[in-house]
Amino acid sequence: MARKFFVGGNWKCNGTSDEVKKIISTLNAAEVPSQDVVEVVVSPPFVFIPFTKSSLRQDFHVAAQNCWVKKGGAYTGEVSAEMLVNLGIPWVILGHSERRLILGESNEFVGDKVAYALSQGLKVIACVGETLEQRESGSTMEVVAAQTKAIADRVSDWTNVVIAYEPVWAIGTGKVATPAQAQEVHDDLRKWLHAHTSPDVAASTRIIYGGSVNGANCKELAAKPDVDGFLVGGASLKPEFIDIIKAAEVKKNA
Numbered sequence: 001m002a003r004k005f006f007v008g009g010n011w012k013c014n015g016t017s018d019e020v021k022k023i024i025s026t027l028n029a030a031e032v033p034s035q036d037v038v039e040v041v042v043s044p045p046f047v048f049i050p051f052t053k054s055s056l057r058q059d060f061h062v063a064a065q066n067c068w069v070k071k072g073g074a075y076t077g078e079v080s081a082e083m084l085v086n087l088g089i090p091w092v093i094l095g096h097s098e099r100r101l102i103l104g105e106s107n108e109f110v111g112d113k114v115a116y117a118l119s120q121g122l123k124v125i126a127c128v129g130e131t132l133e134q135r136e137s138g139s140t141m142e143v144v145a146a147q148t149k150a151i152a153d154r155v156s157d158w159t160n161v162v163i164a165y166e167p168v169w170a171i172g173t174g175k176v177a178t179p180a181q182a183q184e185v186h187d188d189l190r191k192w193l194h195a196h197t198s199p200d201v202a203a204s205t206r207i208i209y210g211g212s213v214n215g216a217n218c219k220e221l222a223a224k225p226d227v228d229g230f231l232v233g234g235a236s237l238k239p240e241f242i243d244i245i246k247a248a249e250v251k252k253n254a
């Protein structure tokens with residue numbers, strides 16, 4: 001089954017209203033491959049979501065960077081999945097390593113969040129990835145499998161899930177995984193899905209790469225058979241995000 005190329009821009013905790021306006025006007029003016037070729041999602045901080053949704057071109061979609069693990073209520077500072085649905089926000093990023101490592105979100109907590117968000121009708125970009133220490137000790141796949149298992153234990157329909165493989169050592173460091181390193185983990189993840197979910201889920205679920213992706217390295221990464229797109233941090237705040245979206249053409253011509 002063909003997996004449509006997917007490019008997400010994770011703005012993280014960045015931006016002023018003027019900067020957000022500027023990014024959106026650059027995106028709106030860009031010539032990019034059609035929606036049949038690439039699915040584009042941008043993920044602003046919560047406070048900029050309504051503005052982004054109302055001013056962003058219609059062929060790009062909006063993702064939140066997080067949501068609460070269950071129905072909203074007395075959870076100060078949280079934003080619920082229902083609220084995102086209410087605003088017409090289709091996507092949410094869950095389990096980003098910055099939340100796992102800085103805010104202490106466990107595999108199980110992330111799995112619960114993914115299941116709840118899906119149950120409310122959101123589509124989920126679920127992030128997994130190992131630290132440098134884990135890679136150097138040879139446990140990359142063990143770590144990534146445990147993170148994915150916590151999701152698979154709670155989710156049976158993977159239609160609305162995109163997995164983002166984001167090695168922690170590559171995030172914001174300028175130290176991108178080589179295309180071979182990314183391909184190896186994506187292939188292992190797909191094999192894991194084949195064995196633990198179903199051959200269909202393994203074949204159809206998009207596995208995107210994140211970690212120091214930029215306009216210069218995206219094409220080589222995109223050329224790898226199991227790299228189905230990108231989750232981009234720093235470069236998604238810059239005009240080169242458009243070049244990264246255009247890397248979808250590599251796949252089309254593959």
Ligand SMILES: O=C(CO)COP(=O)(O)O
Nearest residue numbers: 010171172211212233234
């Ligand atoms: O964490 C990331 C996207 O979610 C990647 O960040 P950078 O592209 O800044 O390395």
